[in-house]
Amino acid sequence: MIKYLPSFFTCCNLICGFIAILVGDYYTSSILLLFCILFDMLDGLSARMFNAQSTLGKELDSLADMVSFGIAPSYLYFLLTPLTGLFAYFVPSLFVLASALRLAKFNIIPSSPSFLGLPTPATAFFLVGLYFSYHHESDFVVGMLSNPFYYTLIAVFFFVMMLSNLRMFTIKGLNKNIWRNTYLLMQLLIFVSLLFVDYKIAIPVSVLSYILLSFIQNLMVRFN
Numbered sequence: 001m002i003k004y005l006p007s008f009f010t011c012c013n014l015i016c017g018f019i020a021i022l023v024g025d026y027y028t029s030s031i032l033l034l035f036c037i038l039f040d041m042l043d044g045l046s047a048r049m050f051n052a053q054s055t056l057g058k059e060l061d062s063l064a065d066m067v068s069f070g071i072a073p074s075y076l077y078f079l080l081t082p083l084t085g086l087f088a089y090f091v092p093s094l095f096v097l098a099s100a101l102r103l104a105k106f107n108i109i110p111s112s113p114s115f116l117g118l119p120t121p122a123t124a125f126f127l128v129g130l131y132f133s134y135h136h137e138s139d140f141v142v143g144m145l146s147n148p149f150y151y152t153l154i155a156v157f158f159f160v161m162m163l164s165n166l167r168m169f170t171i172k173g174l175n176k177n178i179w180r181n182t183y184l185l186m187q188l189l190i191f192v193s194l195l196f197v198d199y200k201i202a203i204p205v206s207v208l209s210y211i212l213l214s215f216i217q218n219l220m221v222r223f224n
Contacts, residue, residue, distance in 0.1 A: 006047040007057050010064045013039035017068025026076045026131040033128050036068035037121050062103045069124035070099030076131060077155070082148050094155040095123065098162040105163075115168040118161040122207055126158070129203025138200040161211060168214040183213050 016036045020029035043061060047053045074095040081088045099120045109116060133141035144150040169183045190209045194202035 002050050003052040003054075005050065006043045006052050007060060009039045009043040009046060010057065010061050013043065013068050014060075014064035017064065017072045020068070020072045021075055024075070024079065026079055027135045029072065029076055030128045030131040030135075033068060033072060033124055036072075037125060037128075040065065040068070040121055058107065062107055065120050066099060066103055069120040070096050070103070073124045073127040074099075077127060080131075080134065080145050080151075082146050082151055087148075087152075091152050091155045094159040095127075098159040099123070102162045113170065115170050117164045117166060118158065118168060118211065119170075120162065122210065123158050123162055126204050126207035129201070129205075129207065130154075133200045133204065136200045138198075141201065141204070166211075166214055167218055168210070169217060183217050187213055 013036045016032045016039065020032040020036070023029045023032065040061075043057075047057065074092045077095060078088070078092040081092065083091060102117060102120055105117075130141055130145065134145060144154075169187075187206070187210055191202065191206040194205055
């Protein structure tokens with residue numbers, strides 16, 4: 001039965017993502033999406049721990065991620081749109097399109113200790129952070145999401161990052177020597193520090209710092 005544990009977590013991920021769409025509330029649905037991220041992590045951890053990887057599980061995981069990290073957060077983004085007409089539908093659709101293309105790409109490339117492009121859960125985590133910040137009335141986030149230019153720019157930026165060839169560090173690349181996990185440790189330190197400095201924007205800023213640190217890591221590798 002243990003071999004079905006990863007698929008169980010994947011199904012929990014899928015169900016929470018679907019309910020998040022049905023609820024259609026940017027705050028309550030965001031909490032459900034955090035559970036999706038948790039279940040997605042447990043899915044991968046249990047599959048590696050019990051050597052329970054399978055082709056079916058891989059495909060199921062992609063379908064669940066498409067709902068939970070592609071469609072659901074994009075729908076919530078639409079609920080906050082300052083745009084009108086066709087653009088109100090088109091801009092949130094960029095997240096859906098990028099998620100679909102990235103997940104399809106992920107399924108056909110060899111396994112690697114790093115990500116190629118920004119993962120869909122990371123993008124969803126960023127959006128969830130925006131929604132929490134919006135709920136807590138962060139002046140910066142409310143102003144940004146109320147501005148058609150910045151609202152569109154966010155979608156375009158993450159569309160590009162998800163489909164980019166930027167190598168991004170991941171927990172799968174952990175080294176037994178703790179001091180060789182420099183970028184992961186820096187990312188953790190940034191996130192914890194942000195929680196104390198301004199918890200309202202801790203999540204979205206930490207995702208942006210993850211992208212920045214990945215850029216720096218790539219530059220260091222290239223020039224060394």
